[in-house]
Amino acid sequence: MKQQELTCIGCPLGCTVTVTTNDLPGPDGENILSVTGNTCPRGDSYARKEVTCPTRIVTSTVRVRGGTSPLVNVKTASAIPRDKIFDCMNAIKDVTVTAPVHIGDRILSNVAGTDVDVVAARNIPSAEV
Amino acid sequence: MKNHDLVIIGGGPAGLAAAVSAKDHGIDDIVIIERDKEPGGILNQCIHNGFGLHTFGEELTGPEYADRFICQTAARKITCQLNTMVMDLKAGPDFKTVTAINRKDGIFQIHAKAVILAMGCRERPRGALNIPGTRPAGIFSAGTAQRLVNMEGLMPGREVVILGSGDIGLIMARRMTLEGAHVSVVAELQPYSGGLKRNIVQCLNDFGIPLKLSHTVTDIEGTDRLCAVTIAQAGPDGRPVPGSETRYPCDTLLLSCGLIPENELTRGAGIRIDPVTQGPVVSDSLETSAEGIFACGNVLHVHDLVDYVSLEAAAAGKNAARYIRGGRSAAGGTIAIRPENGVRYTVPAFISPDGTDETVTVRFRVDRIYRNHTIAVYFDNTPVSRRKRPVMAPGEMEQVILDRKKLAASPDLHSVTIRIEAPA
Structure with a gap:
């Protein structure tokens, strides 16, 4: 048996949730024996997910050519596995886009083999010539 | 000299939401004055996600959250005067004088019927x-x-x-x-x-x-x-x-x-400042000690979530609109809100008994971490509500919502006390 303490991030309350697992590897969470300490159902599902496959939205910036700003901020369109964060950063490191850029424009597809796109999260108009 | 109904100082999340709300409550002649080259304020550099969970039910980045409000102001044709710095603010019963400067117009003055302070804060x-x-x-x-x-x-x-x-x-x-x-x-x-x-x-x-x-x-x-x-x-x-x-x-x-509300203009106008928040002292209509000058967002007190800034700013916009349409400031008696026993301050600091909103939202912060403690509310010495909280921390804002009907039912009320109390 193994006990892991997590801080739930479902809301600002930040419950301390304890997840007890048996020693068998369980990629789908069947090894989870109990989840305690949460004060709402979101805490339960967060803790189960965090123990089996934690995911994060990654946000960063890429260079813009010909825009009113030298950078546009970008995000993964949905959460990607936590262990792919640095692969994602490497993939977007050398990307340059051309203005204008609009919120939601696809910057990279299937980043780091996650099936998730990286999209623009800001409007950057073309610089006036 | 220009004349406007409403001048909003600052085009960040507070200023934008206040403008949208004032417009939706019937004020057409609004100008937002913003010192940066674009609206959005600090949200423009906050590229992480997590904004807007309460307001839009999704996790946006800062620029996306700002864009929602920039689009709302644009749809309402609200003027945002960019690259312009307000230098001075003077209070007055009939009009407030806003002195500003930019590269195109030089120094100029605006007479405004009402002003909303939305200048935000800066880092220590x-x-x-x-x-x-x-x-x-x-x-x-x-x-x-x-x-x-x-x-x-x-x-x-x-x-x-x-x-x-x-x-x-x-x-x-x-x-x-x-x-x-x-x-x-x-x-x-x-x-x-x-x-x-x-x-x-x-x-x-x-x-x-x-x-x-x-x-x-x-x-x-x-x-x-x-x-x-x-x-x-x-x-x-x-x-x-x-x-x-x-x-x-x-x-x-x-x-x-730590962050410090940016209140040089406020002090210059002779407006009373709360020594704890470093922001202006306001009533439940978010009006400062100067009639017709309202405040919202981080210039009032530092918030943890921008969603709360937007809500507070919408209230300031609505109240400024009501003031401009002729609803004068509350005269006469007020009910003080006393922060006690772990409550560092409250916004608002006092309530006008003749307010018209059904509820009064009181926001505050606690002075340390409390586990399984209760937020207790007293009308004078009579307990009126208790709410148990599993955990409260100084980094996270707390709130109490007071029912206006209950306030009205206590006509001789002098003060509302908010305290943190240990479990019985």
């Missing part, structure tokens, strides 16, 4: 922290570093120590790490973090960055560029514990040691 700088040591390059406020990295594409340094665990410091610990820097430690003077739980988890724990509570910087080394800082444990008296010092070689020190 090194000079206000009394850290010993030399004064080399490489020491930045966390927000300055955030602007350099996220908007200008410049890296402040490679080997980073962060002092203070405010949200911007935590966010920048992750951001610098993702951009290839090494963040060796985040030191926090207090025995608890000043930031949100989710930021501790996602910005520090995810990357194995240690958070040292009750620790502070006791020395800064370097002549031209920072080369090391010393971090020591702070004892119960706040003084460094001898022998606990650790030297961290580094080229960058980021400071995330």
